[in-house]
Amino acid sequence: MNRNSKGSIIRPDPLPESASRPVVTPLSPSVVYASDTPDALDDQYEGRVHGYTYSREGHPNADVVAKRLDAMEGVQGGWVTGSGMAAVTAALLGILKAGDHVIGGNQLYGRSLRMMKEDLPRLGIATSLADPGDVAAVAAHIRPETRMILVEVVSNPTLRVADIDGLAELCRERGILFAVDNTFTTPRAFRPFDHGADIVIHSITKLLAGHSDVMLGYVVAREPALNERLRVFSVTTGLTPSPFDCWLAERGMLSFDLRFDRAQSTAIALADHLSGLSGVKRVLYPTRDDHPDRTRGDALLKGQGCNMVSFELEGGRAAANAFTRAAEGLSFAPTLGDVGTTLSHPASSSHRALTAEERRELAISEGFFRVSVGLEDPEKLKEVFELAVSEAMSA
Template identity: 75%
Template sequence: MTRNTRGSLVRPFSLPDSASTPVVTPLSPSVVYASETPDALDAQYEGRVHGYTYAREGHPNADVVSQRLDAMEGGQGGLLTGSGMAAVSAVLLGLVKAGDHVIGGNQLYGRSMRMMAEDLPRLGVATTLADPCDAADMAAAIRPETRLMLIEVVSNPTLRVADLEGIAALCKAHGILLVIDNTFTTPKAIRPFDYGADIVLHSVTKLLSGHSDVTLGYVVARDPEVMQRLRIFAVTTGLTPSPFDCWLAERGMLTFDLRFDRAQATAAVLADHLAGLAGVKRVLYPLRDDHPDRDRAMALLKGQGCNMLSFELDGGRPAANAFARAAEGIAFAPTLGDVGTTLSHPASSSHRALSPEARAAAGLSEGFFRVSVGLEEPEALKSIFSQAVSAARAAS
């Protein structure tokens, strides 16, 4: 008699067959995938068949999210990474070498600025920061060895609007890769490939996922060869996204359009409300008449102001502390894109690595706050912010 040994094996069984399919994408946490033979594995690595091998090289949940983002951005073959800064790193470290030169917008996310100021120069890559609102200023920074420019369409946290069309023409004329961080604006407001961008990246952690329970990034290049270089670098250096985070991100992205529209509408209302409060020095929202780049915002974003606003209080740090304490129910946290409204203070969080002089030059005083507007009722937010501004005035 032949003994059945399958029951004594650790992993003898495959998934049960089913005539139906799941409505929700299954979570696939497996780190490794088994192939039938060495020939079958060769076929996968050589691209003759599609299959998974090792999660660092890709997994189903990452592919599902990247395909959704590709469709939103008008790209193809995009890559999920473990964080937004992993996507930035894949670009800045995967595409340049010692002796190259990189230009960045002079108002970027704090860690992107830190990479430009410290990490790239340490590796022999020269960097220059220039004003993305002025294509002439960006042009003045170009050198023969300039390889790429990194800008945000709407800057973090001062919400200035880049001269995207002028910069794209400049990059095309000089053969420079134009990299756009589209985290703030999202493809709902603008698709940078339509304006000449070569590479688009996101912190998927933020509004795309939208629930503050995911850490992910995404990058996609127009040129397949550039995309392959990014992919190889990300796989080699282990910029791997978690399957569970990808699964959560897909769930969040299903409601992205609804959340974007609701938060954007409330942000416009809150910006106008703050502008009328005594003790508020200035309010920055791209579609307000007093925004320095309003005309450009209307042309580029086509009436989409997005969900971010910034404002500055009179009274400096004492006023800022009082405001944060009094803004009951508003999370004081260095994030954006949550279902709830969050409050960020760049001087003590995202841009704390900058010197006081550098923050002052960027307009980031101790009274400056960035607000990521969530899904609360507008009247509730107006009431909370009014009370908090009053507390700030009393403390200053």
């Protein structure tokens, strides 16, 4: 029967069957999926068959991205969220309850720090911050009610390297969940589950998707029951990813390995070049001999360093303004992971909510920049930075 023969049935019949299949994953923007009968819907909800119901509870494009990241991290059952901070939220609020205590790295991304300092305490969850490179300092904050420790492998934006192995051992000994944000390093450089993590978080928005046109996150737990809690919380609170963003992210992830390797090699060259420029006070990159965590970084990352470079100009805010104006062709934007190199000024963006004193404690000055290195020609990039630093010093 042709349901549309008289125009009384709105929705068309399913797509025609085909002996071939599309090479590119189809975009599935449908919010809702139809089932044949109530019994068939029961079979889906009760796990006897796989199917989709309502896109807040999952959709094909999110599953494609999740499975790709699962394979990269060596796990199963990861969940894609609407942003990286949604993934952080799922890991914290999907597991912790009022009366619990969580320890965070003291150099987390600015919004993660805000959640630790303001939002969790408001909900009755106590928090502490400690240097993730100092296991003894973290251990000193543990209480009987401590439930989780959350750190970044390489911190945003100061590029300090956490003592992941030491913290994992501490968590095992004390029965504490160990959550690791792997956004900067990505599975190309580091796999936290291989080092004892219980939960892994990503902002897919960044280098994984890689084109500044996607807003997505990812969270997964090693233990299936814990993973189900993350999923249920994400569904209940609507931390839902857009099918279109997932479709774009899959496209970006197809070239991820190539982009990561190219950007990382350029980042190494740029860090070395910046270190020799007059007016640059310091350069931070994990594989450099002058990096404060070089020994730990070598042991943990095995020579990988990611595509991020941070550096500090002499001259404060005036020099920072002059630098961004003179950095021709580079986007000054609070993001990272694009195909083009971007500049971020943490004092005016990611860490602006911190007090000046708190930023000083993290060594984030008005002259401090975080660079997300893209795919430009390395020599051209060096020229742009050299000119911009020169202009900054003239200011």
